[in-house]
Amino acid sequence: MREPVITFYNVSKSYPLYRHIRGIKNFVFNMPKHLKTMQQEQYEALRDITFEVYEGENFGVIGNNGAGKSTTLGLIAGVLKPNRGRVIVRRRVSPLLALGAGFHQELSGRDNIMLNGVLMGLTRREIREKEEEIIEFSELGEFINHPIRMYSTGMVARLGFSVVAHLDPEILLIDEVLGVGDIRFQKKCLDKMKTFQDSGVTMVLVTHSVASVMNLCDRVMWIDNHEIKMIGDPTEVVTYYSEAVGVPLDLSAVNKAKL
Numbered sequence: 001m002r003e004p005v006i007t008f009y010n011v012s013k014s015y016p017l018y019r020h021i022r023g024i025k026n027f028v029f030n031m032p033k034h035l036k037t038m039q040q041e042q043y044e045a046l047r048d049i050t051f052e053v054y055e056g057e058n059f060g061v062i063g064n065n066g067a068g069k070s071t072t073l074g075l076i077a078g079v080l081k082p083n084r085g086r087v088i089v090r091r092r093v094s095p096l097l098a099l100g101a102g103f104h105q106e107l108s109g110r111d112n113i114m115l116n117g118v119l120m121g122l123t124r125r126e127i128r129e130k131e132e133e134i135i136e137f138s139e140l141g142e143f144i145n146h147p148i149r150m151y152s153t154g155m156v157a158r159l160g161f162s163v164v165a166h167l168d169p170e171i172l173l174i175d176e177v178l179g180v181g182d183i184r185f186q187k188k189c190l191d192k193m194k195t196f197q198d199s200g201v202t203m204v205l206v207t208h209s210v211a212s213v214m215n216l217c218d219r220v221m222w223i224d225n226h227e228i229k230m231i232g233d234p235t236e237v238v239t240y241y242s243e244a245v246g247v248p249l250d251l252s253a254v255n256k257a258k259l
Ligand SMILES: Nc1ncnc2c1ncn2[C@@H]1O[C@H](COP(=O)(O)OP(=O)(O)O)[C@@H](O)[C@H]1O
Pocket: 015, 016, 043, 044, 045, 063, 064, 065, 066, 067, 068, 069, 070, 071, 072
């Protein structure tokens, strides 16, 4: 039996819900009441989630917008804390690879590589040794010396993938960034992710691409309306999910999309 490296026990996560308050006068005169409702009102993004991810597994997460996928990754990365339940992560996690997350807008791409490496616990020397490889993979050329705020969305995604893919994470978290780059770069990322499969890296991948779920993942979790709807074999879960959203899956088309 393989060892679980990520464990969620009955995890719930809520965000405070700030309602629009009508008029400052009304707010001031009814302050205690308003403050109380502000404290109480919470939006539940994840409700009582329990699952495990095993060492070396490629674990996909699918679901509609707002279902709670990014919240799940945030909890794994440790940037969010659960309101109830427990999250246990037993390996070194990559920075959260969501668009732009983990990057400082005013720093250059090169400085952001250093920043993320340090945050992952690598020494400066270790990071320097990988720097050229990261820059080369990202195909950013001279832009690597410019601040991130000058980058296009695709360029940010390219650097983001390149950074996390080269800093030797034991758990790699990827949130919907693959769809942003051009098709050639997507293919390059998928090839890189396949090499992780051989080296025993655990991967948690949030994606809307049915093809990458089917080609890369060992198991898939479908989150629906803040709860786990299904966990299991990619083909099975994706088939049910596609039916539920009213876009039945054409398996032959997916198989043809050689990724
Ligand atoms: N920082 C936040 N503050 C308040 N609500 C949030 C915050 N982040 C996410 N949410 C809400 O929590 C729910 C789940 O969000 P998220 O995990 O980002 O969904 P997904 O990644 O599946 O699209 C959504 O309804 C979203 O609006």
